[in-house]
Amino acid sequence: MLERNKYSFIKVMIRMYTFIKEYKLLITIYMILSVLNIGVNLFLANLINESINSAINLDKNKLYSYTFQMAVIIIVGLVITYFSTLSYGIFKTRVMLDVRKSAIAHLEKLPLSFMEKNHSGDIISRFTNDLSSVQTFIGDDLFKTLIQIISVIFTSIYLIAINLKLFIATFIVIPPALFMINVISKPMEKYFKQASRNLGQANSIVQDSYGGIFIVKAFNLEKLFQDKYLEVIKNGLKYNIKGVHRLKFIPPFNIILRSTPFAICLIYGAYLSINKEISTGQLLSFTYLMGNIVWTFAFLPSTISSLINAIGASERFFEVLDTSTEREDGKRFESLDTKNSISFKNVSFSYNEGTNILKELSFDIKKDSKIALVGASGCGKSTVLKLIASFYNIQSGNIEFFENNSKEWSLNHLRSKISYVSQDTYLFPGSILDNILVGNLHAAKEEVIKAARIANAHEFILELPQGYDTMVGERGIKLSGGQRQRISIARAVLKNAPIILLDEATSALDTLSEAVIQESLEKVMEGKTAIIVAHRLSSIKHVDEILVMDNGCIVERGKHENLVKNNGLYSKLYAKQFNDYDIQESI
Numbered sequence: 001m002l003e004r005n006k007y008s009f010i011k012v013m014i015r016m017y018t019f020i021k022e023y024k025l026l027i028t029i030y031m032i033l034s035v036l037n038i039g040v041n042l043f044l045a046n047l048i049n050e051s052i053n054s055a056i057n058l059d060k061n062k063l064y065s066y067t068f069q070m071a072v073i074i075i076v077g078l079v080i081t082y083f084s085t086l087s088y089g090i091f092k093t094r095v096m097l098d099v100r101k102s103a104i105a106h107l108e109k110l111p112l113s114f115m116e117k118n119h120s121g122d123i124i125s126r127f128t129n130d131l132s133s134v135q136t137f138i139g140d141d142l143f144k145t146l147i148q149i150i151s152v153i154f155t156s157i158y159l160i161a162i163n164l165k166l167f168i169a170t171f172i173v174i175p176p177a178l179f180m181i182n183v184i185s186k187p188m189e190k191y192f193k194q195a196s197r198n199l200g201q202a203n204s205i206v207q208d209s210y211g212g213i214f215i216v217k218a219f220n221l222e223k224l225f226q227d228k229y230l231e232v233i234k235n236g237l238k239y240n241i242k243g244v245h246r247l248k249f250i251p252p253f254n255i256i257l258r259s260t261p262f263a264i265c266l267i268y269g270a271y272l273s274i275n276k277e278i279s280t281g282q283l284l285s286f287t288y289l290m291g292n293i294v295w296t297f298a299f300l301p302s303t304i305s306s307l308i309n310a311i312g313a314s315e316r317f318f319e320v321l322d323t324s325t326e327r328e329d330g331k332r333f334e335s336l337d338t339k340n341s342i343s344f345k346n347v348s349f350s351y352n353e354g355t356n357i358l359k360e361l362s363f364d365i366k367k368d369s370k371i372a373l374v375g376a377s378g379c380g381k382s383t384v385l386k387l388i389a390s391f392y393n394i395q396s397g398n399i400e401f402f403e404n405n406s407k408e409w410s411l412n413h414l415r416s417k418i419s420y421v422s423q424d425t426y427l428f429p430g431s432i433l434d435n436i437l438v439g440n441l442h443a444a445k446e447e448v449i450k451a452a453r454i455a456n457a458h459e460f461i462l463e464l465p466q467g468y469d470t471m472v473g474e475r476g477i478k479l480s481g482g483q484r485q486r487i488s489i490a491r492a493v494l495k496n497a498p499i500i501l502l503d504e505a506t507s508a509l510d511t512l513s514e515a516v517i518q519e520s521l522e523k524v525m526e527g528k529t530a531i532i533v534a535h536r537l538s539s540i541k542h543v544d545e546i547l548v549m550d551n552g553c554i555v556e557r558g559k560h561e562n563l564v565k566n567n568g569l570y571s572k573l574y575a576k577q578f579n580d581y582d583i584q585e586s587i
């Protein structure tokens with residue numbers, strides 16, 4: 001599960017600050033210009049007051065002068081607005097880019113253990129829906145709300161200066177209305193968060209059913225997935241409805257917020273004007289400015305709900321963004337001139353801090369030797385390869401990579417020394433050429449073709465409609481399992497790294513194709529260290545040493561001939577396969 005960090009409002013703000021701080025200058029410019037704009041507005045209100053009073057006093061000269069001043073101040077206001085919008089626009093675009101950049105960078109640095117413990121659909125929802133809310137919040141709501149608050153404060157001071165009694169009377173309804181809105185909308189935070197969580201779950205279900213579409217169809221699971229999806233959606237709907245039930249109470253208070261102050265201001269203001277407590281000009285400038293306050297409060301419910309929504313989304317987004325990533329330190333050891341390429345020294349490992357999958361495992365693999373790992377399904381062979389590539393942290397012992405503790409290696413550098421063909425082949429959506437180039441992005445097409453030939457893939461690729469430019473769908477759905485494996489081998493061959501890890505790399509191939517690949521791979525593996533995991537024991541007879549694993553331990557090791565004679569686990573496995581093969585042959 002995600003490392004649950006409790007995010008208070010303040011903590012979310014502090015976290016957001018990390019994105020904003022780079023743009024202090026732009027934000028300062030925006031804030032100064034916005035505050036100036038508030039000043040312009042107040043000045044304009046004052047000019048309204050003066051010009052109305054001079055009109056009432058039939059003082060034409062003053063009226064002309066104030067009208068001219070008003071025209072100038074409106075132009076000044078327009079210029080300020082232009083530049084404040086510009087500075088905010090630049091800030092908004094850049095900060096959006098930064099948020100997205102940090103999201104993708106973080107996503108790719110997350111350790112495999114994290115990916116496996118959390119549903120990809122949920123994580124993707126956090127990096128799409130929730131991230132958009134965070135963006136809108138930082139890029140739109142946050143500073144605009146701040147400016148509105150400043151505007152309300154300055155405007156209030158100005159209005160109080162005109163007449164305190166009128167100010168109190170006009171806005172008296174605002175605090176109780178706001179209080180009620182707050183009471184109504186408080187639980188909405190919970191509902192929004194839950195609804196967001198449900199959306200994540202729904203995404204996961206869609207992804208599962210889409211990803212496993214063959215199984216869904218083959219086992220008639222359509223209804224099951226639909227029901228699961230509907231259940232989650234209905235659950236989310238329940239929270240939405242709860243939210244809507246609350247939301248319906250808000251408009252009446254909104255109307256109170258919007259209309260009542262105007263009515264009170266006009267009636268009570270007229271009364272004060274008759275009593276000569278304020279001038280007509282003052283009343284008009286009061287009415288002009290009170291709009292600022294009224295509209296701010298009228299929009300407050302929606303501002304609050306979008307803030308609440310954004311805080312909920314930010315929590316979910318930051319929860320992932322603040323999980324620890326793979327380490328980025330380590331040295332780039334250049335000299336690979338060592339006796340051993342890989343050594344396991346008393347390595348114990350478990351995926352979930354439960355039972356150990358590998359138990360005090362120790363072995364050395366001599367440089368440039370070819371080693372095979374064999375053993376029953378689930379005994380830990382793939383785990384050994386994944387640990388060599390440092391995909392997980394071990395609990396105890398040491399793994400040495402070219403005689404330096406792999407914890408001291410830079411992960412990037414260590415992985416650059418490994419050509420890894422994993423048990424599950426993944427092809428990226430794109431052309432076959434692109435997929436092989438993954439091994440070495442700078443390789444020329446001739447090198448790609450050479451690698452494909454070694455992987456016995458060249459011929460079938462040429463038979464495809466666009467040859468190397470044929471697009472393979474998501475997960476290479478248009479290719480057979482064996483074809484996908486061959487592309488994956490070509491990719492590893494192209495990488496040409498000093499260590500080759502082959503995890504059941506030819507398991508989906510027929511014996512003939514396997515033999516062809518093996519022959520060419522032998523040449524590729526010359527001068528390299530190779531660790532081969534294979535169930536088909538006939539394919540690893542010629543390696544320098546076979547390590548036989550059972551339940552996370554090495555129980556036997558040696559050359560094929562010796563192991564067969566040993567009468568241990570290997571000879572049993574071999575005899576079983578040999579007999580099966582004989583039976584197949586005789587059929």
Ligand SMILES: Nc1ncnc2c1ncn2[C@@H]1O[C@H](COP(=O)(O)OP(=O)(O)OP(=O)(O)O)[C@@H](O)[C@H]1O
Pocket residue numbers: 116351352357375376377378379380381382383384423
């Ligand atoms: N990512 C993981 N999280 C938790 N447990 C895992 C994970 N991967 C493997 N295991 C468990 O670790 C054990 C060893 O798995 P591993 O994949 O290394 O076996 P294997 O020898 O390669 O098997 P196979 O021959 O079937 O590929 C198994 O019991 C498996 O359930």
Ligand SMILES: [Mg+2]
Pocket residue numbers: 381382383423503
């Ligand atoms: Mg395996």
